[in-house]
Amino acid sequence: MKPQPPNPTHKRMIREKKTITYMIDLYCKKHHKANSGLCLECQKFKEYALLRLDKCPFQDKKSTCGKCTIQCYKQDMKQQARKIMSYSGPRLLLHHPVLALHHIWDKHRKAPVLDRNK
Numbered sequence: 001m002k003p004q005p006p007n008p009t010h011k012r013m014i015r016e017k018k019t020i021t022y023m024i025d026l027y028c029k030k031h032h033k034a035n036s037g038l039c040l041e042c043q044k045f046k047e048y049a050l051l052r053l054d055k056c057p058f059q060d061k062k063s064t065c066g067k068c069t070i071q072c073y074k075q076d077m078k079q080q081a082r083k084i085m086s087y088s089g090p091r092l093l094l095h096h097p098v099l100a101l102h103h104i105w106d107k108h109r110k111a112p113v114l115d116r117n118k
């Protein structure tokens with residue numbers, strides 16, 4: 001697949017951002033208990049995650065980040081993503097079942113491979 005231009009208004013990308021935002025919220029509320037909103041660490045992670053989505057070369061054709069053939073996250077951010085996903089993944093089904101079902105569905109898509117020959 002050729003790299004796709006950023007497509008932040010596509011409904012798939014909007015949904016991806018919602019899903020990751022809810023997952024970070026759930027995780028932070030339980031583990032960090034900031035007074036309002038997210039703690040600094042999770043806020044930074046969220047900005048990073050949203051930026052990666054904007055720069056994702058697959059855009060609306062992507063699978064889920066966990067299955068991706070590129071894995072664009074930096075090592076420490078990847079660790080953090082893993083912690084957040086393993087906590088919030090199952091809980092998303094209770095709190096936001098529609099998003100969770102979409103996420104499960106996306107996971108069953110074949111992860112596209114980036115065509116590097118221009």
Ligand SMILES: [Zn+2]
Nearest residue numbers: 028032039042
């Ligand atoms: Zn936090």
